[in-house]
Amino acid sequence: MVDEEKEKEKIQDENGILNKNYKIEYIIEKYSRDLIDYKVIIVGYNGIGKGKIASLLFNKVYDDSYPPTRDFDISYYQIKIQNEIIQINFWYIIDWLSIFNLYNKVSLAIIVYSTDDRSSLKNIGYLCNRINEHSFDCIKFLVGNNTRSEEFREVPKLNEERYNQYYGFDLLMEVSSETGYNIENLKKNIIYYLYEKRLKEKEDDLLFEDALNKIRKNKKKKNNIFNLSYNSK
Numbered sequence: 001m002v003d004e005e006k007e008k009e010k011i012q013d014e015n016g017i018l019n020k021n022y023k024i025e026y027i028i029e030k031y032s033r034d035l036i037d038y039k040v041i042i043v044g045y046n047g048i049g050k051g052k053i054a055s056l057l058f059n060k061v062y063d064d065s066y067p068p069t070r071d072f073d074i075s076y077y078q079i080k081i082q083n084e085i086i087q088i089n090f091w092y093i094i095d096w097l098s099i100f101n102l103y104n105k106v107s108l109a110i111i112v113y114s115t116d117d118r119s120s121l122k123n124i125g126y127l128c129n130r131i132n133e134h135s136f137d138c139i140k141f142l143v144g145n146n147t148r149s150e151e152f153r154e155v156p157k158l159n160e161e162r163y164n165q166y167y168g169f170d171l172l173m174e175v176s177s178e179t180g181y182n183i184e185n186l187k188k189n190i191i192y193y194l195y196e197k198r199l200k201e202k203e204d205d206l207l208f209e210d211a212l213n214k215i216r217k218n219k220k221k222k223n224n225i226f227n228l229s230y231n232s233k
Contacts, residue, residue, distance in 0.1 A: 044112035052177035
């Protein structure tokens with residue numbers, strides 16, 4: 001039994017789980033105009049389990065017995081992590097070709113393929129290019145979804161170095177929309193990466209403000225020197 005637990009942890013670590021001790025206090029469906037939105041999209045071929053992954057991530061009701069009635073669904077969520085509140089603007093896309101402004105200002109993109117269907121890998125390059133064109137600093141996850149079981153696997157575990165080199169993915173991992181395997185870890189990674197993005201933005205804001213203050217001080221100093229020089233004449 002202990003060996004099984006260790007093997008499970010090992011598999012999860014290989015799937016890129018961030019070893020962080022961040023405290024996540026709550027996840028609620030809520031929107032505030034006072035908070036910055038971090039746009040998160042989940043895209044990929046139709047019929048590979050994107051809807052189930054999206055529903056499992058944020059505990060929304062999903063019924064696959066009904067056909068999709070529209071091209072996309074947008075939800076807002078607030079997550080409190082380390083006393084910082086992150087607001088996610090989550091886009092679940094059914095038809096990723098038809099949404100004109102889908103790729104604009106994306107903070108994090110989850111590109112899904114099916115480990116049961118090799119052809120679902122074909123659109124990865126196209127999606128990465130579209131995202132890079134419209135959101136230059138976007139965080140990108142490549143997620144393989146096992147929709148049935150290992151016996152139907154057509155795609156072996158991807159070479160992380162190769163895919164990171166060609167497509168610039170920040171994280172590669174596998175999940176199962178049927179069993180729920182690694183879904184919680186995917187959710188944690190989304191939150192962790194956005195939290196670290198937020199910290200970096202705050203740091204950049206402080207550096208920018210500090211640079212502006214230095215410019216203001218230098219300008220004031222030069223003006224004072226000019227005034228002294230002018231008055232002495």
